[in-house]
Amino acid sequence: MEIEKQTAIIIGLNLDNEQFEYSMSELAALAAANNLEVVDRLVQKLDHPDKATYFGKGKVEELATTALDHDVDMIIVNDELSPSQIRNLEKKTNTKIIDRTGLILEIFANRARTHEAKLQVQLAKLQYQLPRLHTSASQRLDQQTGSGGGSFTNRGSGESQLELNRRVIEKDISHIKRELKDIQKSDLTQRKQRDAKNIPTVALVGYTNAGKSTIMNQLVQRYGENHDKQVMVKNMLFATLDTSVRKLVFPDNKTMLLSDTVGFVSKLPHQLVQAFRSTLSEAANADLLVQVVDESDENKDLMMQTTKQTLKEIGVENIPMITVFNKADIAGESRPQRAGDDLIMAALEDDSIDELVKIIRENSYSNYTTATFVIPFDKGDIVNYLNSKTNVLSTDYLPEGTKIKAELPSDQLGRLKDFVVEEEK
Numbered sequence: 001m002e003i004e005k006q007t008a009i010i011i012g013l014n015l016d017n018e019q020f021e022y023s024m025s026e027l028a029a030l031a032a033a034n035n036l037e038v039v040d041r042l043v044q045k046l047d048h049p050d051k052a053t054y055f056g057k058g059k060v061e062e063l064a065t066t067a068l069d070h071d072v073d074m075i076i077v078n079d080e081l082s083p084s085q086i087r088n089l090e091k092k093t094n095t096k097i098i099d100r101t102g103l104i105l106e107i108f109a110n111r112a113r114t115h116e117a118k119l120q121v122q123l124a125k126l127q128y129q130l131p132r133l134h135t136s137a138s139q140r141l142d143q144q145t146g147s148g149g150g151s152f153t154n155r156g157s158g159e160s161q162l163e164l165n166r167r168v169i170e171k172d173i174s175h176i177k178r179e180l181k182d183i184q185k186s187d188l189t190q191r192k193q194r195d196a197k198n199i200p201t202v203a204l205v206g207y208t209n210a211g212k213s214t215i216m217n218q219l220v221q222r223y224g225e226n227h228d229k230q231v232m233v234k235n236m237l238f239a240t241l242d243t244s245v246r247k248l249v250f251p252d253n254k255t256m257l258l259s260d261t262v263g264f265v266s267k268l269p270h271q272l273v274q275a276f277r278s279t280l281s282e283a284a285n286a287d288l289l290v291q292v293v294d295e296s297d298e299n300k301d302l303m304m305q306t307t308k309q310t311l312k313e314i315g316v317e318n319i320p321m322i323t324v325f326n327k328a329d330i331a332g333e334s335r336p337q338r339a340g341d342d343l344i345m346a347a348l349e350d351d352s353i354d355e356l357v358k359i360i361r362e363n364s365y366s367n368y369t370t371a372t373f374v375i376p377f378d379k380g381d382i383v384n385y386l387n388s389k390t391n392v393l394s395t396d397y398l399p400e401g402t403k404i405k406a407e408l409p410s411d412q413l414g415r416l417k418d419f420v421v422e423e424e425k
């Protein structure tokens, strides 16, 4: 059965910003991602937002009329508004107002699947709600009619109800924070264990819907320790809300940890960035970032700027990054095409993935060295270790033991040094 969609008007304030048009079309996509039908679009150009109503007086009147004409369920504003601006606009338009932050929070809430993601979204939502407790029209209505069944409430008891609500939310926030801390403590332990093994880690980052999870799956399918541990790929905004880490083992026994992360969007609410800090810290701890860009999107340059800003916001700086311009098949560009460490590619094509793997490997294994060992015959465990954990290039049998030439991380040479007869960088 088709559920009837709720309708909305989107409206934005153009403060002479070059990103304005792009952020408006993105707002429409965000609304669609939340299953809303956008029936009209209004824009106002101003030097400064109005303190009380965000838009100017004439525009607010136009908004009220338009909302009435279309009989919409809500009006979506392209920025985060103050609680009083939402309240004033709702009063003047008689329509529910949702700001960009509220909309994105809603999408995240609908997408969250794991316990951790759900808690993180809930935390962000509560932090957003706290200063807005009094704002929504429906909430005021609830308070007026009195949820306890009383026929009327005077102003005094209304305020204490507000105070009560605030305390409940504050308590919820600290409860969630505690629970998240526990979950994240075990994540941290896992990461420390991985770090101790000294495997290079690579994180896929970038805009939502650019193709990060698709690339992850391609690599897992070929080189994954478990080939079937695929992640979800979907043509929608914010398909991925959890960080997944997978171990790759290449035919030469070199290993790598690959992580797929939450996608970015312009003006990503700071409450979400804060709440998802730990999920995103997988990227912050990577040795190499692979920025995935949708080459077929006309706004790709602005998307790259947004990615840069967001990475900075979560404290990711000074990690080497390569950029892949994905979906070149849709853009109609020849591929794979390499320029330095960057690549024009298509995630579903084999030769593109081969080239990508080459670039990632070149940037991940520069600390590898080639050494020749002679191992006495009574040290079979060391021969086994070299065979299973390093890239063995040749094996010979000498009277004094097994001669093995192998490629391995140089910091692993230490405990094998007694057996090294030759080393070349």
Ligand SMILES: Nc1nc2c(ncn2[C@@H]2O[C@H](COP(=O)(O)OP(=O)(O)OP(=O)(O)O)[C@@H](O)[C@H]2O)c(=O)[nH]1
Pocket (backbone or CB within 6 Å): 207, 208, 209, 210, 211, 212, 213, 214, 215, 232, 233, 234, 235, 236, 237, 238, 239, 240, 241, 261, 262, 263, 264, 292, 326, 327, 328, 329, 330, 345, 346, 347, 348
């Ligand atoms: N034609 C084409 N489609 C692609 C390519 N890469 C990904 N897609 C499609 O783009 C959509 C989004 O891909 P995902 O891998 O889910 O994107 P993502 O970056 O993980 O998105 P989020 O999880 O939302 O951040 C899916 O429908 C993919 O099939 C490509 O190179 N060419």
Ligand SMILES: [Mg+2]
Pocket (backbone or CB within 6 Å): 212, 213, 214, 232, 233, 239, 240, 260, 261
């Ligand atoms: Mg994804």
